[in-house]
Amino acid sequence: MILVDRHSLQRNTRWAFSGLLLVSAALASPLARAQATSMANTKSDSVAAGNVERGKKLFVTNGCYQCHGYAAQGGVGPKLGPDPLPYSFVQQYVRHPTGTMPPYTEKVIGDHDLLDIYAFLKSLPQPPKAKDVPLLRP
DSSP: OOOOOHHHHHHHHHHHHHHHHHHHHHHHHHHHHHHHHHHHHTOOTTSOOOOHHHHHHHHHHTTHHHHHOTTSOOSSSOOOOSSOOOHHHHHHHHHSOOTTOOOOOTTTSOHHHHHHHHHHHHHOOOOOOGGGSGGGOO
16 A cells, blocks of 8 residues: 655646646647748738828827837737737727726727738838848947
8 A cells, every 4th residue: 555645646636737738838839820820921911991191190009019119020029010810809909908908898999900010010121131230230
């Protein structure tokens, strides 16, 4: 008969649970990246074109720049452009965010306004490559 004290059992259970969490995170991370890549690759061209200039103004007047930066490059909030996630994801997240972002209901930012903001995000140019920035050259 094998006797195991309660503290050893609890410690082993914690280690097993920690290991399970690490394995889950390791498996979920590539899965999440794959899903995000898949979502990004299926950008819908069926989204009606928004007004880029109006979207840029709305991005500032609605305070998006305060967390995401004037060029949506990220700051307190994540980078939004260039190459934003699909519009359906952005719309869902803006309406029902997680974390510290406040929700922007349709009363605050209407769907048409959000479409214009999305057009602004899609219009952002790619940043220069490091090799093309003189200060970053060896």
